[in-house]
Amino acid sequence: MQSKQLIINLPNDFSFSVNLEYLRTQQDLTYITEMDSIKKILLIDGYKFAIKITEAKKGKLSLEIKSLDRENHKLYEEKILKYVKDWFDLETELTDFYIMASKDEFLENTITKFFGLRVIGIPNLFETFVWAILGQQINLVFASKLKDRFIKKYGERTVYNGEEYWHFPQPDKIVSEDIDELFKIGMSRRKCEYIKEIAIAIEDKKITKDMLQNYNNIEYAENKLTEIKGIGPWTAHYVLLRCVRYSNAFPINDVGLHNAIKLAGKLETKPSVDEICKIASHWKGYEAYATFYLWKLIY
The missing domain is CATH 3.30.310.20 (DNA-3-methyladenine glycosylase AlkA, N-terminal domain)
Incomplete structure (x- = not known):
């Protein structure tokens, strides 16, 4: 070799x-x-x-x-x-993002601390959806445990040079799976149903990464994604941010983002969605990067 x-x-x-x-x-x-x-x-x-x-x-x-x-x-x-x-x-060209962020009270210190960080993507669409769904309304540590169980149950293992690697499960493995089997991993039945719906949609090519990229319109892409059972605005924007690479993807209802803005701005309370809209008005076109840097601040 x-x-x-x-x-x-x-x-x-x-x-x-x-x-x-x-x-x-x-x-x-x-x-x-x-x-x-x-x-x-x-x-x-x-x-x-x-x-x-x-x-x-x-x-x-x-x-x-x-x-x-x-x-x-x-x-x-x-x-x-x-x-x-x-x-x-x-x-992705980030010169303008850094110029903007260097003058923004919520981003200035964050970009200094993590200068050079990129939005580390999840290139696989199905993996991004699964991770987003698993992470809904639970803490990150438990979500990671669920993801590990999901991978080990349905993924493929490769041992190379004495080290163990796993391939994320393909959607076709889930399409025919029984909800009761998915449930054994430890997630709610509703999340099991959502993941199966996503697997079916991807297998049937009702949604593809190329399709989402070619829309080139975040409102339209969000609407197409939220037509799928279990996909709300937060999940849609998470997928568009981590996988499809929309620079203006913005999961504005994310609790972690709210906590990060509070920390970065040294605020007494978490900002409301309306307040975040005002804060983020300076981030136009770079909401995805602003979000990712702020996430890094708390995670």
Whole structure:
């Protein structure tokens, strides 16, 4: 199994160490973080590829690719590169965001503390939906435990170089699953139903990532998503923020966001939604990044 090293040029305002630290705190089964690297097994068109991401030198990432099958990795380099760039949101220009945030009382200190952080994405649409649904109205620690159980029950395990990697379950595994079986994971029956509805919608191609990206209109995209049972405005905006990459996605009803704004602004009480609308009026076009940085402040 020969490996190939590719070099990815980075934006000037990207910090590998800050993004690595973010991923390390997530404790996700689908990748492994080390002191100076991130490792993951990608499943592309049924073939497995081990990737290792390190900082080659300032301004450049090193991406090492090794095929775990006999399929030539050269045929898949473009898809692997696309995945990594999407994962780290490397193609978004943030100069104007940093200029705006440096003059904003709620963002100024936050961007200084986490300068170079990108909105770490969840490139897989189904995974983003599941994570959003699992996280509804429960704390992050318990939501992470539910996600681990979901992955281990329905996902695929790969052992490579003595290390265990997991692939997030495919929606077709859930489409035919009984609600009682999903319920055994520990989530509510309602969430089980929602996840199954999402799996069916994705399998039937009623909703796809390309479709959502091509809408290029956040109100229309939100309306299409909320037509699906179990998807409200918060979940819709979370998916548009973490997966589809709408820069103006804004889960304004998020409790964590409210707490973060209170902390950043040194407010005595959590702001109301109307107050947040006024605060965020300066963030136009960068609501997603403002939200992600504020989330990082408290999580």
